[in-house]
Amino acid sequence: MTSTRWILGLIASMWLGWPGRDVNAQAATTGPVVARFRLVRCTPNRDAACLASRLVLPPDGMIGGASGTSMPHWSAQLAGVGMIGADQTRISGATQPDITPVFGVPVLKAMSLGRTSLLGTISLSAASGQTLRLRAAWRPPLLSLPAFTGTADSASLPAPIRDALAVGGDSPRIRPLLLLVLSATGLLLLLYVPHFLWEEHRDSEEDLAQQVAAARALLSTQELEQLRGVAPREAKPRTPEEPTHESATLPRTRP
């Protein structure tokens, strides 16, 4: 799946912090807030979907009168994020285009984006000197890590961008390693928590002897009566007032 790639000249600066200072206050005088970022996985030497980046049109027309011209500026690397293009959609009747910056990130670097929200400004500049500044704000998922919306072949990116993204070689796969570690940890917990945390019941020699003697006393009374063939002793019939009717009330039974 290929398409014509247009790498626009973009200058972006992003700020990260935990907690970070509120860049919105500084960028209050700039244009509208862009809150939709596309994160695209950048992998080396992979045939993948390409980014379609079109020329960003300012509200009043074309930048420098050019259309579809590649103007390679660069993309800054901040926390491993490099802006490699922008999708622009002009909505009918809207005064400004709908801009969705596209960031290409190496696989592992993208995970760090899930830590906190991103604030900053995006400056769109052209060879003619025109500049369009946008406030940028983006939130990752609350319970998960951000997902990619596509994959781009990093070999097709300009060298400065590729170097800025530090994409090279095959990215190590960390998920299988974590799966192995978690599996081993779970197995150890299942096996050794009972061994180390659960109290083991041990009878002392005296307790054991006492229990055995009491159990034998129970058995001998019944077995001896049966073995001797002696009929149970007769006794006077019990009356309702006798203590056997004063036992505790049996509550509801759970099977």
Add this chain to the structure above:
Amino acid sequence: MSVSRALSPSLSAAVVTGWIGGAVAWAIASGWTDSTTWLSSYDRIDQLVALTIGACSGAGVLTMRARHRREPLMPALVAGALMGGVGALVAASLGLALRGSMSPRGFVLERMATWSLMAACAAAALSCYSRTRHLASTAESFALGALGGAVAGATLSLPGPTELWWPVAMTWCGAAIGFAAVGPALWRAPIVVQVLPPRDERPSMWSLHECAIEEGWSRGLAESQVGCVDGAVYVYPPPAGAVLNGYPLYRAIPVTRDAILAVGRHRYRLTLRRRA
């Protein structure tokens, strides 16, 4: 009356099972790295992750508890998955609907609140899977789950490798759900009965046989019974008698301290959890 403060084996088993449920949830959710048509937004991803955490942890916790009580496993498995998953999903959806801050500080607080609400609702829902329901016990489960969820949310926003903090957060959340769902019912019950294994053997996580007896209920132990009436714990021996702490027992008596009850070839440890 002596009261035991030792940690019940069932509680530690619930924590371990919840931890494993969180690990399974991470293994599933970590495969969702690309937004496809059915994962159209970050909100959908969050809802699905919440559903997975609640379902996996809930299924594991209730199944293990049913095993310890020697109750049917499949109903507990289904109930745990449904109650934990739905509870977590509803809470996470509510948290996502209330979000709005773009500042890093505000985002971290919203993340902690969402994780907290998710764990709290899942734990409270799981604690209701019982024949007896107490508002105080459910509220305690909610509070403990909220505390554990908040820690998990903060963990995910720690500086450093987020891809490593994420499984830590999910496993911690699962363990907190297990602890909160099972703990209050255990330490609020008057007595906990454990079937002791044969001598020189140690129970495993799967072979443990332990259950709590609530106020107004009794449970059969071989031919005998143990029950709670008006705050007092009674042992009802069989007609052939039983051995309680080394002494023969022929009639029902109240239990005032931890005891070992022997009925035939079976031995039980009676642990008082709270004062009458």
